[in-house]
Amino acid sequence: MTARLSLIAALLLSTATAAGAAELRIGLENDPDTLDPDRSRLFVGRIVFTALCDKLVDVNEKLEIVPQLATDWTQAEDGRSITFTLREGVKFHDGTAFDAEAVKANIERSKTLEDSVRKSELASVESVDVISPTEVRLNLSAPDSTVIAQLSDRAGMMMSPAAFAEGKDFSSAPACSGPFKFVSRVAQDRITLERFADYWNADAIKLDRVVYLPITDTTVRLANLQSGDLDMINQLAATDIPAVQGNANLRVEQVTGLGYQGIYFNIDNGPQSENPLGQDARVRQALNLAIDRNAISQVVFQGAFTPAGQPFPPSSYYYNEAFAAPERDVEKAKALLAEAGVATPVNVDLQVATRPESQQVAQMVQAMAAEAGFNVNIVAKEYATLVSDAAEGSFQTSAQGWSGRIDPDGNLHQFVTTGAGFNDSHYSNPEVDRLLNEARTIIDPAQRKERYDAAQAILQQDLPISYLYYQAWLYGVDAGVEGFKPYPDGMIRLQNVTDAD
């Protein structure tokens, strides 16, 4: 009997983790896809890469490009090349040295690997010249101001060329030069990394191990944080903010992200575009004005999400005050519908993902739009179906979002230019195309902004997308974790993060 009791006691009370080593356990919302930066497609993978793979350049909290593996860079006056000075003494996790040849091999792999999804990001890079072991030049086919921002993300991640050599499967043993090196991965369970002793900035790394655990259910993810099994969770649900704040052992960290959530209108993508909203910009304007964005943020997101009226987040240099989130104006919305001469109520299908939060937002839109003369029919769809229906034009309006990129081009060009990958609306305006293409080639930020402002002025009238709010990155953090700073790009940077327990 005593033996049985003590066994039960041991089962219940034995401590969860080995004492001593500082280990940070982070709950992610999803299991990353392949751990190969050239093949990686999902947002969540970038969080793991942030610890695993250093990039040529990084961004700071103000979204400025700052040195990482490159200490300095200059873009030629004609904008057609960028020369990088590389950090000396940097090693990859497999012990090989990082140098200009490695940069060349990496960029070329991103551009030529059969299933690389980095090709479009580096499309303007024509060739790479090794000037010296610490100097490398990217030659561009045309002036391109977006390349440098791309190099602050997966396209700029430097892998050990030895690890992706012929016949090697990089993703099964990824070797980069980041602060942590790969230990093991169990699909859908965990990815374990450990401190890389030869890291160039080793002093800033205070943790011995990091474990990323994908836990899709937000309630269970939070429960793991509350029970002490996790030190930190990504994508805390806004509805759980009070629960975390009410717990003395936990705190909420948050920052407004780079992405947005909005409503995409089907303007010319197949027969379903033949509805009042698809055919007349005034009807879209009316719906846009019928929505009280502040109310959505307060009711569904505890006020954590900032109302949006444009694709660029407030933290961006390219954000324009003139296009801030519109105030609700039901009278004006009604007037616009009258001017458009459509019969009210205007019937419209709104497709949304089956997530509870998305459906709550849709219900609020439905109620608010009803007052202006819309009869919104909510069609909830499982996410994969929502996405492919939108791409195929099988929608009237679709509530979708974007995780955001630091360069303005990444938040706008592919959504509204003619024939672009995410342009599910099939919106097409030659002037917008011209302005956004031109903005890509201008290096001077002020001049670039002029193009974006001009394009936005047109888009605000044509309204292929109605922006609703900017998502905030919400983290639930254990009190023992210190030094963590949230960044607008949503990455978890582990420099100077400590964990007391």
Add this chain to the structure above:
Amino acid sequence: MLNLFLRRVLVAIPTILLISVFVFALQKLLPGDPVLAMAGEERDPVALAAIREQLGLNDPLPVQYFRWLAGALQGDLGTSLRTGQPVTQLIVQKLPVTLQLGVMALLIALVIGIPAGIISAVRKGTVTDYAANMVALSGMSIPNFWLGIMLIMLVSVRWQLLPASGYVPPTQDFVQSMRTMIMPAFVLGTGLAGALMRHTRSSMLGVLKQDYVRTARAKGVPERRVVLKHAFRNALTPIVTLTALLFGELIAGAVLTEQIFTIPGFGKLVVDAVFTRDYAVVQGVVMVTAVGFILMNLVADMLYILLNPRLRSA
């Protein structure tokens, strides 16, 4: 007996083939494009077209099916669209996890269900019987996900006694493995315990009415011996069959339970694969499960014969 066994195996082959066609067809009927689902935030049309071509998704469906079948017959179930890992490797990784969950859940179900069934049959119509019935019915009707979340909230969050989710292999750390697995196994096991209890009870009730039980009692055999030896042994046949058939329910329950407790097993593998339209994984997992289910049925049939000598000559 051997003859019967062989006959059953032969019947199983067309069944398995049929299942494979069925699963293949069902998946293709699912709305949602696998390449878009796997593309996530990368929408470069050229890259997507290349992926589609590389995966052979442009070929006619029969071609895709027979390519899969040819591979499967050689032990190659294809590769996951999402992670690029071979499906067989994923299955080998995940199967032990679900087996552990299943065995533990089944043990819990047996330990609760059979004694409860016997007791309530012997004490038919008493308060004990009603109480056992009520518990069994609640076990069957309380949804797994609700019980799971409640347990996590109480045991992990409030009392902080057990980990809320995750998995540790028993070979790595046995105690920790039991700690992570006990709650999910309990959730899954209690659902099955109810069914087992009801079956044991009705089977026992039938047997207890038999003449030989009355004879045994008349001879003065102690009641305990009458119940356990004379009655229970004979009541066991349908229970064994049911237990083997519960395997299917166990797998179905594991799908939900693994989702709640974030256990990286078979169930989670297949659900995540359905959401990401990872066809090869869904196909592989369902096939392995189907084969397992058919095997369990075969085992049940054989056990049935072993336990009931009258069937042996048949």
